[in-house]
Amino acid sequence: MEGILTVLKTIGFILVVIFSFNVIIFVHELGHFLAARWRGLEVERFQIWFGKPIWKKTINGVQYGLGSVPAGGFVALPQMAPMEAIEGDNESRKEPLPPITPLDKIIVAFAGPLFSFLLALAAAVVVWQIGKPKELIETQTVGYVVPGMPAAAAGVQLGDEILAVNGEPVFGFAGSLESIQEQIIFSKGDSIDLLVKRPGAGELTLTTNFHIDEATNFTKRDGVRQVGIAPMGEVIVGLVTPGGPADVGGFQTGDRILSLNGRTVWSVSHFISLIQEEPDAALAAEVMRGDEKLSLKTMAIVPNNGFSVVPGAEPKPMIGMSFQAPASATQLVHPGPWEQVATSGKMMAVTIEALTSPKSSIGPQHLSGPVGIGKVMYRILHTDYPLSLTMHFWVLFNVNLAIFNLLPFPVLDGGHITMAVMEAIRKKPLNTRVLEFVQSGFVALLLTMFVYVTMKDTFTSFGGEAPKRDQSAPQAPTWDQQKLDSLLNGE
Template identity: 45%
Template sequence: MHYLKPVFIILEVLVLFNLLIFVHELGHFLAARWRGLKVDRFAIWFGKPIWKTKINGVEYALGSIPAGGYVSLPQMAPMEMIEGKSSEKSSEPLPPISALDKIIVAFAGPLFSFGLALVFALVVWQVGRPVTEAETSTTVGYVYKDGPAEQAGLKPGDEILKVDGKPVTKFGGMGDSISWRVVRSEGVSVPIEIKRFNEETKTKETKTIDVKPKIEEGKAWQRKGLRQILIEPAQSSIVAKVYSNSPAALAGLKPKDEIAAVNGKKPIHYALIGEMLEKNGDKPVELTVVREGTNFSVSIKPEMPLNPTDEQKKPMLGILWLDGGKATIAYPHPLEQIDSSVNAMISTFSALFSKKSDIKPQHLGGAVKIGEVYYHLFSNENGWRLAIWFSVLMNINLAILNMLPFPVLDGGHITLALIESIRRRPVSAWILNYVQTGCAVLLIGYMLYIAFFDVQDLLPGGGAKNRQSTSEIKFAPKTESVK
């Protein structure tokens, strides 16, 4: 039955993703009904309908282009080139509506999206969301060899206080995180203020190290890389999987075991265990294991796998590590979640409009990327909690983006309505149709442009590089096993 799991996850993604669109368009629909506007069609997705039905004079449809949705309101802004012609044509022209009606109907969509974000935030407040050590840590757990951080002198165990002169409180995510501060920096080098333990004085000392970020070069048709200094956050070394016939399997290690020490030394990142093994050669190592609150020790002799990659041509334990370390359940206040989501959007726009920033429109994610994120979230043990938490950001995103004063978006409708109230007469319907349609074509074109990059991230070799290989490692079969 394991092959059915991806199918169920995809269904969950489709349901939740389209719920966001539905609620947004429902706001427009209900506001239009309230203000007495004619509604031709309520559609999820664009393009020629692949399904439709008519109820009480309104056509409900599912489009063929999976990107957004719309409520067809001919008194607002006719867009027959995109939405298609109505199946019914009234013999009498529709009465004009006021600029206030247009503003109310346009604003209702973002308002409903914001309301849904608040509902999701209340749910997260009650049920919580998983937070990993890797997300919240500000301590360096691992420094990549020959990377910018190592060359500048950063070391595992350094506690990062500030990046680019700004305080940091976590490693990942947007806002005041180490990774975002590095990506958002614009100087040739990034000053990183750290607190380091001095072995001689037995005290912690504060110092600033200048690190020159690097940008990985990809192919011409791939997204341009972003700044990175190649460090990982401190996290517990938790076993995610034990490969068959491996030394770890023979020693009786199991998923969820924590490796608390290797030869008496505590690793603050699982990558450091690999370095310890490499220095130790093929000699046995003493592991201190924590399982369900109980500590015990095992002696394991690393072994060369049968099918090593170039990076795996060394004695190994046969363990796939849990990326992120331990997870706890946090219960953030709804206002804290809303504030964080709004600040994330503001930070993104600030980066996009900065001339010196490396962040460009191509780095934004579209429907494909959003679907991918939801898929990975639902694949997690606490996937539904994570998906609801992420939906807070998505609804705030939907509300703010739609308020931009761009024709075809809700903010564009509001802007045109304000112009109409100043001019005391509406913009020509003929001109408006072509302007709206032209802008809709540009918007869909941009979505396809983003999807081009999003799809590449799904292909082998695309997207973020894995810290550890997830390919199946094979070890020679054993005739005896250690219980």
């Protein structure tokens, strides 16, 4: 019964994702449709998704349909520009339609992005009212330096406060375009300058290289720039495995770990690295339990049943506990509607700049299509705040959709506007055969990009999906209890 409910829940989530995606496309195309009606244009079809219709119905001379290629949608307006390459030809039309003015074309083309923007603004109002989880990690202090990574080679140390990246002041560690992580990802050039403030040493400029996880094959994405640092953060005990080293040592859920063997603990990653440095040895931990400071003893032992946190990886020493996020991580914030829209627009501008810069490591492979977007929305539905995060995603997606469609490329709304402006300047329509050739070429380019991005979306767990555990592998760690007892007793 539980398995059936899980399947039904998954199907329900997928249907919600499809519905959400179609609402976004429908609103955009509705803008074109209503503007075309207002300006008196001939409307042949109103279709969500491209390709041959799998469902269609004609009402008042307009064919409404659902296409077979799950991407985008269109309103067939033969008076705008030759679009047969993507919308198909209408063989039933017997006589040519009267031309329309360039102003009509501009209004109808602009209406789609306008409606996307209005939908983004409406979603932003919802987020403003109900709030969303705080994304910004406010600390700028380094809480872990990965051994062997560029930051370690450059001399970055625990406790360093990063003030600027490549001369640009940063605010927070991650979660905004001005944060340390995003500034590194979108950095340009062969090196990255970090301005740090080090206790006892003042301000220092450290120049580091960067690392990119390369794809294992052409179907997957390369990673983004990273230098190997993590933010400082509280280490709060989550679940404690019964009978494990942490349980035997007296750790409880909610304990805040301050130090280990006299060394300050800067973050969860730092704590894990410390316990793995000294396997099978007694470890003295100082923790805060409420307002009381306690001294506890534990040790890290390799599970005797081959359990590994990362499926397929070599088992490592562990103490049998998970960690919980600090209360600030689930704090709700209420950003204003215009702030949300402006931030989304800035993110789109930064992405376009990175895509077009030869000094950036961001390329077309890092873009997402319908499959990637669907993955993001599916993960959002599994969070504790599905409504607010869905609305927040709508803000970002619709602003990006509006800006993308306003780019001056053929087929896009911006292309129609550009051609209408050229027509107004020339005082006569553009050459139809030339337009057909240009439109067809760009359609082919878009379809190629669609296939390329969809392949990357399909075969890459972009955004950090957890790998599936081998069901034949141990589902929980077990330890040699005799060895554990003897270590704890100091024998």
